Amino acid sequence: ERYQVLNQQEYAKAVSQADAGDVIVLAKGEWRDFDMVVTGKGTASEPISVVAEEPGAVFLTGQSSLRIGGEHIVVSGLVFRDGYSPRGEVISFRRSKDDVARNARVTQVVIDRFNKPDRFESDYWVGIYGRNNRFDHNHLVGKTNQGVTLAVRLDAPENRENDHRIDHNYFGPRPVLGSNGGETIRIGTSKYSMFRSGTIVENNVFDRCDGEVEIISNKSNGNVYRGNLFLRSRGTLTLRHGDDTLVERNVFLGGGKDYTGGIRVINRNQTVRFNYMEGLRGNGFSSALTVMNGVPNSPVNRYVQVDNARISRNTVVDSARVTLGAGADEERSAPPINSVFSGNLLSGLDEGTFIEVDADISGIAFDDNAVVEGKVHSAAASLRKVATEMERGANGLLYPVDPSLADVGAPRDLAPIALSDVGVDWYPKPGEDEAFGASGVVTRVMPGEDTLGQAVAAAGSGDVLMLEPGEYIANRVIAVDRTLAIRGAKSGEGAGATIRFTRPSLLELQDGGNLQLTDLEIDGSLAPDSVGNAVIRTSAFPIQKNFRVEFEGVAVRNLVVNKSFSVFVIGKGALADRVSIRRSAFSDITGTVVSAESETDDFGRYNVEYLDMVDSTFADVGGPVASVYRGGTDESTFGPFVTVAGNTFSNVGHVAAEGSRASILLHGVQRARIARNTFDGSAPMIVEHTVGTPETAITDNRFVGTAEPIVRELVHPGAPRVELENNETVEGKRP
Amino acid sequence: ERYQVLNQQEYAKAVSQADAGDVIVLAKGEWRDFDMVVTGKGTASEPISVVAEEPGAVFLTGQSSLRIGGEHIVVSGLVFRDGYSPRGEVISFRRSKDDVARNARVTQVVIDRFNKPDRFESDYWVGIYGRNNRFDHNHLVGKTNQGVTLAVRLDAPENRENDHRIDHNYFGPRPVLGSNGGETIRIGTSKYSMFRSGTIVENNVFDRCDGEVEIISNKSNGNVYRGNLFLRSRGTLTLRHGDDTLVERNVFLGGGKDYTGGIRVINRNQTVRFNYMEGLRGNGFSSALTVMNGVPNSPVNRYVQVDNARISRNTVVDSARVTLGAGADEERSAPPINSVFSGNLLSGLDEGTFIEVDADISGIAFDDNAVVEGKVHSAAASLRKVATEMERGANGLLYPVDPSLADVGAPRDLAPIALSDVGVDWYPKPGEDEAFGASGVVTRVMPGEDTLGQAVAAAGSGDVLMLEPGEYIANRVIAVDRTLAIRGAKSGEGAGATIRFTRPSLLELQDGGNLQLTDLEIDGSLAPDSVGNAVIRTSAFPIQKNFRVEFEGVAVRNLVVNKSFSVFVIGKGALADRVSIRRSAFSDITGTVVSAESETDDFGRYNVEYLDMVDSTFADVGGPVASVYRGGTDESTFGPFVTVAGNTFSNVGHVAAEGSRASILLHGVQRARIARNTFDGSAPMIVEHTVGTPETAITDNRFVGTAEPIVRELVHPGAPRVELENNETVEGKRP
């Protein structure tokens, strides 16, 4: 039977009546706040189907979700957008604990930015329970809140030995979460990792899946990852827990992006073969290939020793690192055993060590590998160096020209899955992030009261506002919820555009906002006499999208009317992909220049991924110029990254509580580069390391009348891990 | 001419054409996002008028504001509600810096909860600039965001010597702000306090104006406060800066509410006469009458010595305190001089000292005062004690029966202004806060999955949900945006109602929510394995209204699935008026019970005004049972207040970072009472005092295998200020 249903009541009735072979057709249009449930008994040849009247024309919005129970049920053609699930999942392969799906299929379904508003309110977009289910040809894009995009659950006996199939899906951009819980796929959990899942993940595309360090977290036995394509995705396919995994014929193309990784091996009987990696820049645990050291008699939630790993016939090319025995320390003291590393073709970069060895690798048998380029750690010196050109095959992948290497590296018949073969063809796959000025529209703005605010309100995303020389006064906080560049028109000589504001902030970044300020003067002298003003702040409402803020050639001054008057303050729940300050000048400021320290819960969260401060001057700033806080002991994120280079600091950081007076204050930053700065009469920089392997380099700086940097290890035993080179300390007084 | 205008365009045109004597009539209905401006040249006999077609039927909503320039302009009959001003004021007596209002009048205008969503985004509801303006018969209720309700500005010469009149207004409830900036009226600022304002504030009612320590902050010369009625308002009329103030014939009725105060005197030539105070409970700087010590040669923003104060013929009755020489310390060492304190009738309470003297009062001439009841500090022992009955006059105020006291205290002809004589008669004045169960509706709820959530969604404000015995499972976070009581039905024996939840939280408090939980069991065992879960949390969206959360007879257990699983977490920007826990039991919790520590900016903000934990048990709790943080050095708030009495703590507070392992963790709490508790094998309590005069009493506790309390002064020099009495320490082990 075929039920055409127009609303939720009709739908519920149809579901309650549906038998094997029946089809329920959802009418085109918007289905708002739809707590959609389907269950029933279909058969292999006659499933119960729930379909869209027209695929891509049925929208579930508001607080909607889908739960599937029963047997042999197929759902297709739906689009989830403009809302979020009020439950723990958007799509759940169980109706309730007692009614889990078997032989169900979800296909051609879109979930587009269907995010809980609070970044740290977690959910899964897809939770797969039961057995023999298939999730294929779906399109999942833009998850910004915490929680795995797709989780296979093994938390009850009826969910194990499940033999699910996850194939031909488009896993689109997942932005940096800035916390644990940003995996795109997770199969199992540590608690149930001793059980067999038997899930096959094949022929999917992972496009810019940057949520956290694990793109895929394998946490159960007997899974297969085959024929997937990883495009510019930060992190790795991690065999975190569970044994007997097969990883084959996958293609990783990093495009030279930071922290793009490949495959990380832990546990027993893992087979990694015929994979291709190119353009990967990850190192350490995020290398193109990582073989971990384990913990002797490891508890289930730590690191089981690698035993009987078979890593063969993989190609790694134009990539930063392969790491063997990674993570070796007092706890992780059990090196890989009974393992084989054979027939791999390896080609690295000019810089640093390409093949790194951090532990005893006598338990790995090396055979027939070839290293084309890159420095090899002495412990792996037996690896054969070869000289060969590489050329691209018809499949777009690189192969050695030398015929003697024909059987080394990934096979010639690898065929990376095409974007057009995954997801649906009726929903567009996202392009690049919108660049500043991308719309090509440039609007001239004249000086005056509130002319800037009016121009911002009228601007389109990607527009440029060109400010004529003169004075601008903002009497309202200017909301920015799109990509906007504000530039001062260059005048031959004389003054340019100067902006003053009479409210506690000049600009408020809201969800969807990106901001570039160029060649402007910003003067805080008209701001009200209240504590905590900021030239730019983030909204008190949740901000889901990560954002970019850039200053270039900007002068900011006179932020002195009261305490803690800062330039840019990033609030709780907001994450900047990048804050960049170049060729700018900041003076007479009672607060900080960039405050990214609102995540004080110590849950491993933070407010800025990349912070760059370059070629700028900071004079008479009360607080630290940059304050970045990333607390807690979680190791699931790459950032924050901080670069401070080529600047001059003068009388910076003396106003703060005893013990936190600092010119730069970094807590839990993963990578810090402080280079070629002059500090004059300023408080010392303070760098606090928490967990992980932070890299801090403080080089080529000059400290005049400024105490030397303070670097503290809060967790790691022993001396602070810091590169201190070529810094000069000179006597001097506070200017 | 009479312009009937239907929309903003017509309005703008009419204003541009209006001449003296013209009337612009705004059509009934909603005027959304109205940036209303009026200017022009009226005359005293022929003003330009802007009126509502029907008073109270013209609503300015969304992002609206009113700016008045020109001369002799009258605006009346408008209602601002359902929105907020995008500017620095809702009503501004200036159109721009160059066009300030003279002889303008705003009358019969309502501003009802027209608040910026972010509590800490400041504005004034009314900013009075220019000269000879009148603000009368207006109704201002429910300001929840930071910033003075009505400010008279003296920041430019054209705004001084202004002789404004502020009369017959209803200043309705202003809830506790939890920060500086909660004054109801401020006239001037310290910077311009040497200029004469000459504003008259008379015949207004201040009803529950509890924003902060200053109800009115006088900061300029030559102002008059006359005939006003202060009803149950916390704080004082403070003569903070500026000289030559006249405060007369005002009536303060505290109703026995905490921290209701009267008049605080600083500076020169202040006259305080014929005022009446009854039922006030403030002490220290918030006494019924406070005369401050000053700073020698005080800078303008500190405390100018009291010189030539005339305090006479005031009645203080049934009140907690009169303080002379208040605030005397090393800095404030200049006592009052050339002053008179005469003809006052003073009657205090049985408890404590009624007339307190903190400094040399030889500069005050005492004459003809009478003390009816209350203990007098020895330095004021010359005050005459009298024995007289008091009786109420026809005006409702108390007077001595003894005829010899006829000329002592406030005059017989005082006539407190009536509520019906202020504001407008077409808009209701608010009643009391809605009590739990006030609607009288009790709804029975049956056990099951999501039955509770459905019942909450269907409930009205003030309803009671009565849960039948059995198990309730919540698969969605239950939003609470109204006043709601959830009670377990008492069963003769056996188990009651047990609630489990599968999301990171069971309940989410949203704006407008109040919650009372009684006789329930809450079990966290089904919550997801993620860090930072909480049984109750506040919304990630701004919460404007203060809220109440009560537990009585509630058992909470099994919050252990991951780290930092807490019972109630109050987030940034949210302020609880009261959190109360009674006769409840908490066990197996990895986080805290009440976390009120989200205001980490150190701007003097905090998350809970009153926290009561009474007669309850806390066992195996990782974090502190209560964590309350109020940072910064601001002294504008009374709270937070914490009472922890009659509880048992067992194995509490051992899981936290070194140095903050505590069973109770209080930072910057103003009043803490920790009494009659037993601490067994728990971490010590930690109490940190910041500024002000914190009162901490730790009495009658028993510490078994628990280190003694740690009390630290972070600012105050010398030994910790704490009452430690009758505590017992016993050897013991962690249970």
Ligand SMILES: [Ca+2]
């Ligand atoms: Ca992870």
Ligand SMILES: [Ca+2]
């Ligand atoms: Ca104040």
